[in-house]
Amino acid sequence: MNATLIRHFVGAAEQLNFAHAARDAGVSRATLVASIKELEAELGHPLFDYSAPTTTLTAEGTALLGRTRIEWAKSAAAAAAAAPAPGGKAKASKGKGRAPAVKGERKPGKRRQSR
Numbered sequence: 001m002n003a004t005l006i007r008h009f010v011g012a013a014e015q016l017n018f019a020h021a022a023r024d025a026g027v028s029r030a031t032l033v034a035s036i037k038e039l040e041a042e043l044g045h046p047l048f049d050y051s052a053p054t055t056t057l058t059a060e061g062t063a064l065l066g067r068t069r070i071e072w073a074k075s076a077a078a079a080a081a082a083a084p085a086p087g088g089k090a091k092a093s094k095g096k097g098r099a100p101a102v103k104g105e106r107k108p109g110k111r112r113q114s115r
Contacts, residue, residue, distance in 0.1 A: 001039065001042065002039075004035065005035050005036075005038060005039040005042075006039070006068055007025065008021070008025060008027070008031075008032050008035040008036060008039075009035070009036055009039055009047060009061075009064070009065075009068075010065065010068055010069075011024055011025050011032075012032060012036060012048070012055075013047075013057055013061060013065045014065075016054070016055045016056070016057075017055060018032055018033055018055065036048065043060070043064070045058070045060045046058055046060070046061075047060060047061035047064060048061055
């Protein structure tokens with residue numbers, strides 16, 4: 001399964017509104033619906049009930065949303081555990097700071113003399 005398809009599905013499932021989910025994902029509504037249709041074709045069953053007057057999830061869609069949230073929580077916990085501990089050696093201050101000399105540029109802190 002493509003991660004983009006899953007991300008589009010989760011956005012639509014949480015919002016229960018394709019237009020709002022598309023806006024939040026930064027894609028057009030048609031792109032979002034096409035992604036969901038492609039995911040449904042890949043899985044072999046519908047994820048949304050299109051005959052209902054409002055957007056609702058099917059039982060398979062609810063199950064997929066639950067599994068996806070669990071997987072994302074596991075991956076977030078693994079990423080947090082693998083991240084290095086914050087901190088480290090403090091660097092000494094060098095006063096005003098010195099910029100490297102670049103040919104053709106004015107020297108920092110010096111103004112050009114007027115005539």
